[in-house]
Every structure is written in structure tokens, then in C-alpha cells.
Amino acid sequence: MNSSPFRLWEEFASGGAGAIYTFFGTPWIVKGICLLVFALIVWFLLSAYRFEGRGRT
Amino acid sequence: MTPDDIELFAKKTIETFYFWTGVLMWLIHAGFMVYEAGVTRRKNVLMTMMKNLLTCAVVTPSFFLFGWWIYYAFPHGILPISNALTAAALPWSAHMGPNLQDNITGVFWFAFLLFSFTTASIMSGAVIERIQLGAYLFLAMVLGSVVWILAAAWGWSDTAWLYTKFGFHDWGAGGCVHTVAAAFTFGVLLNLGARIGKYNDRGDPQVILPHNLPLTMLGLMLIFTGFYAFYAACAVFQTTGPWMSIYLTPMTLSSLAFTVTMGFSGGAMGAFIASRGEPYWTISGGLAGMISIASGLDVYHPGLGYLIGFAGGMIAVRFGNFLERRGIDDAVGAIAVHGGAGLWSMLAMGLFASGYPQHDLKTSLGGQLLGMLIMVALGFVPGYLLSLILKLTNRLRVSCEDELKGLDIAELGIEGVVPAGELSLAND
Numbered sequence: 390m391n392s393s394p395f396r397l398w399e400e401f402a403s404g405g406a407g408a409i410y411t412f413f414g415t416p417w418i419v420k421g422i423c424l425l426v427f428a429l430i431v432w433f434l435l436s437a438y439r440f441e442g443r444g445r446t
Numbered sequence: 447m448t449p450d451d452i453e454l455f456a457k458k459t460i461e462t463f464y465f466w467t468g469v470l471m472w473l474i475h476a477g478f479m480v481y482e483a484g485v486t487r488r489k490n491v492l493m494t495m496m497k498n499l500l501t502c503a504v505v506t507p508s509f510f511l512f513g514w515w516i517y518y519a520f521p522h523g524i525l526p527i528s529n530a531l532t533a534a535a536l537p538w539s540a541h542m543g544p545n546l547q548d549n550i551t552g553v554f555w556f557a558f559l560l561f562s563f564t565t566a567s568i569m570s571g572a573v574i575e576r577i578q579l580g581a582y583l584f585l586a587m588v589l590g591s592v593v594w595i596l597a598a599a600w601g602w603s604d605t606a607w608l609y610t611k612f613g614f615h616d617w618g619a620g621g622c623v624h625t626v627a628a629a630f631t632f633g634v635l636l637n638l639g640a641r642i643g644k645y646n647d648r649g650d651p652q653v654i655l656p657h658n659l660p661l662t663m664l665g666l667m668l669i670f671t672g673f674y675a676f677y678a679a680c681a682v683f684q685t686t687g688p689w690m691s692i693y694l695t696p697m698t699l700s701s702l703a704f705t706v707t708m709g710f711s712g713g714a715m716g717a718f719i720a721s722r723g724e725p726y727w728t729i730s731g732g733l734a735g736m737i738s739i740a741s742g743l744d745v746y747h748p749g750l751g752y753l754i755g756f757a758g759g760m761i762a763v764r765f766g767n768f769l770e771r772r773g774i775d776d777a778v779g780a781i782a783v784h785g786g787a788g789l790w791s792m793l794a795m796g797l798f799a800s801g802y803p804q805h806d807l808k809t810s811l812g813g814q815l816l817g818m819l820i821m822v823a824l825g826f827v828p829g830y831l832l833s834l835i836l837k838l839t840n841r842l843r844v845s846c847e848d849e850l851k852g853l854d855i856a857e858l859g860i861e862g863v864v865p866a867g868e869l870s871l872a873n874d
Contacts, residue, residue, distance in 0.1 A: 391800050392798055392799055393745075393801035393809075398804070401802065402696060402803075409745055410701075410745055410748075411742075411747050412747060412750070413747075419747055422747060422749040423749050425753060429756055433718065436718065436722075436723070437718075440718075440722055440723030
């Protein structure tokens with residue numbers, strides 16, 4: 390998946406471009422990633438409750 | 447400050463920076479030592495720790511003699527080249543010792559040496575409790591001073607053929623350190639075999655409990671800390687302009703702060719879920735997460751780093767269980783954590799960070815897949831063949847009697863850990 394905000398080496402190497410991270414040019418994907426991170430945190434917290442008390446069974 | 451003063455200051459800063467990354471990377475080895483000491487059974491504790499200590503001892507002189515030279519001599523494949531850099535890397539050159547005109551070579555060599563320790567130490571935990579000390583040290587020396595550094599020459603520099611011809615990108619050495627070490631270890635384990643009692647008569651895996659899980663947890667926390675220094679040492683300091691990757695592409699140290707930490711977090715959470723809260727796998731998952739982001743952490747968005755780490759933590763657990771069911775007794779899950787996450791690291795770079803310009807080429811999935819193949823082959827073949835030779839000459843594994851007795855008594859003649867209730871007797 391092409392996620393680079395740069396097409397040319399000169400743009401990337403100039404250092405003047407600021408943000409260089411993946412999908413910087415497509416902000417909706419970055420927001421989608423953040424949403425997915427949040428969903429995984431919720432899954433993790435629910436799992437933490439579910440895995441409790443195994444020693445008592 | 448005059449321009450000369452500024453340049454001198456920059457040189458001293460570079461020297462200081464890499465010196466201290468090397469020093470801090472020793473924490474990884476303190477971590478490996480206590481981690482493995484915790485995993486092993488009580489009867490093998492001291493021998494396991496001796497093995498960790500002697501890994502660093504044996505890799506240091508061999509890396510000085512030929513490891514450093516290999517890095518510069520083999521960027522184009524199996525035929526060595528000869529130029530000013532290879533001449534400077536020979537152990538008798540003016541650069542390989544205190545030199546007032548060159549304050550950089552020594553600290554770079556030191557940082558790479560610590561990478562070598564790490565690579566060799568990845569194997570150490572997998573083979574505990576049944577390998578002969580001499581066999582282990584020989585294999586560790588080959589892995590730490592030849593195999594990984596050849597992989598680095600092929601894929602981890604701006605002159606490496608995998609980079610210049612195929613755009614392979616492995617920023618934090620997920621391939622040449624973690625995958626190569628895991629593949630080498632896999633080859634060794636095929637010849638070494640499982641510990642006595644690991645599998646029952648039907649071939650079902652049995653649980654061999656760690657003798658001190660808190661010690662293991664502490665060990666991994668030390669490894670986590672040391673890994674920041676490991677990654678910092680992967681960044682190339684420039685006197686002007688931004689930091690550079692080892693491929694001389696621009697980056698920042700902030701990317702480490704963001705993505706290594708997010709990768710750790712994702713890995714621990716992913717492994718927690720995949721293992722249903724099992725403590726050993728949960729903390730190992732943190733390391734798997736930190737490795738999973740290695741190849742592309744210079745460009746990942748931190749959120750993406752978390753997701754990749756999360757998947758890496760889950761992969762490590764699943765892969766570890768898969769190997770165990772197939773008769774591979776890896777006592778610490780090293781192949782799953784370093785191999786599973788190392789391969790995932792290179793693949794994730796191709797899947798999620800293709801298209802980045804790298805001088806004449808761009809990062810691509812194809813380049814990453816080729817790199818994965820090369821790293822696995824480069825690790826597995828020497829690990830398998832050398833351990834096979836050792837096995838055929840009866841120099842690989844300790845006797846059944848010694849294994850049952852425990853290596854502390856059998857090989858060292860002393861007990862490493864004396865139970866609290868027996869302390870008074872031991873002191874009499």
C-alpha cells in the first residue's frame with residue numbers, strides 16, 4: 390500500500406516537508422487508524438475483565 | 447562559536463552519543479541473563495547465566511577480528527570487496543585502536559558489537575537446559591560475529607545490495623538481527639531436540655514451569671529499556687540536517703519515542719488477549735511489539751505502530767503455540783517472538799509503508815518479501831548445518847544423565863540456587 394506523502398526523493402530529502410509519517414497525505418486513513426486503536430483498547434479492557442478469576446474455577 | 451568549534455562539538459557529540467547507546471545496550475544482556483535464569487529450572491540456573499555471560503565474552507574478540515570487516519567487505523553478495531573502508535576495518539589498521547584523528551570508529555564498532563551480543567543472545571534462551579557449553583559458544587560466535595553481520599552487509603546499509611537493487615528497508619534490523627537469529631536458532635533446535643520430559647509418549651507438549659517468573663518479568667523490563675538504546679544506535683547522527691536512517695534517508699529520534707513505545711503497548715495488549723492473560727506471553731508480547739515496528743518505525747504513524755505491534759503480539763503467541771505442538775522445544779519462545787515478529791516487521795513495512803523514495807528506488811512489498819526470504823535462508827542454513835555436524839560428532843547435547851541431574855551440578859559442580867530451607871545446611 391502506497392502510504393508515502395512524497396513521490397520524489399528530492400521532496401523527501403529536503404527535510405522541509407514537515408510530517409513524513411505514513412498516510413499523512415490522506416488524513417481520513419489516519420483518523421481511521423486512531424479509531425481502530427481505540428477499539429482495540431476497549432477490546433483489551435473487556436478481555437482484562439473476562440480473564441479475571443480463572444484460578445477460582 | 448566559530449565554524450571549527452561547531453564541527454568539533456558535533457564530532458564530540460557523535461562520539462558521546464554512540465558510546466552511551468552501547469553502554470545502555472548492556473541492559474539488554476543483563477535482561478537476557480535474568481530472563482533466562484527465571485525461565486530455567488532451578489537445577490540449571492547458574493549454567494544458564496554462565497552461558498549469557500560467556501556469549502558477550504566470546505563474541506567480542508571474534509567481532510573485533512573479523513565481524514567488523516565482514517560488514518564492509520560483503521555489501522554486494524558472497525564475494526568480498528576491497529577498498530579504504532574494508533582496509534580500515536581490519537583489526538591491525540590505524541582506525542581499530544585509539545587514534546586522535548578518528549574518534550568515531552571505536553564507538554561505532556562498540557554499538558555494532560552490542561547488536562552482535564543481542565543476536566547471539568536471542569539463540570541462548572531457546573537451547574537452555576540441554577546444550578553443551580562449548581557447542582553453544584561456538585554457535586553463538588558464528589551467529590554473532592559472522593552470520594548476522596553478513597546479513598547486515600547485505601540488507602542494512604546504504605551500499606547493501608538488497609537496498610541498492612531492491613529498495614529493501616529494515617530500519618531497526620528486524621531482519622538481520624531478529625529474523626536471522628530466529629532462523630539460525632530454528633536450525634539448531636531441529637538437531638538439538640526437545641528437553642527430556644517436554645513431550646509425553648503421545649508427543650503432546652508438557653508444561654515445564656519457569657522456576658522464577660518474577661525474575662523473567664524483570665529481565666524483560668531491562669530488555670525493553672535497553673532496546674531504546676538499540677534503536678537509538680540505529681539512527682545516523684548528522685552534523686547538519688536531520689537524523690538519518692542507516693540507508694541515509696531522513697528521520698527523527700521522535701519516531702523512536704512515539705513508535706517504539708506504541709509498538710510495545712500494542713504488543714503487550716495483543717499477546718494478553720491472544721494468550722488469555724498468560725503472564726509470560728503477555729510480557730513477551732511487549733517485546734514482540736517492539737520488534738514488529740522495527741523495519742518501518744522511521745516513517746510509521748504512531749497509531750499504525752500500535753496496530754502493527756498489537757498484531758505482532760498476537761502472532762508471537764500463535765506462532766509459539768504452533769511450534770510447540772510440532773515438537774520444537776524453544777524454552778523461551780525466541781523463535782516466535784524474534785522470528786515471528788521479525789518477519790512480520792519486514793512484511794508490515796511492505797504492506798503499510800510502500801512508496802517512500804529512497805534515493806533511486808522506493809520502498810515496496812516485493813523488496814520486503816525478497817529480504818524476508820534472504821534473511822531466513824541466511825540464518826537457517828548455517829544454523830542447521832553447523833549444529834548437524836556437532837550432533838554427528840556428539841558435541842551438541844549433554845548426556846541424558848547430566849540433563850536429568852541438572853547442568854549446575856553436572857557441569858559446574860555446584861548448585862546455583864539453594865532453596866531457603868536448605869540454606870543452613872549449605873552453610874555448614
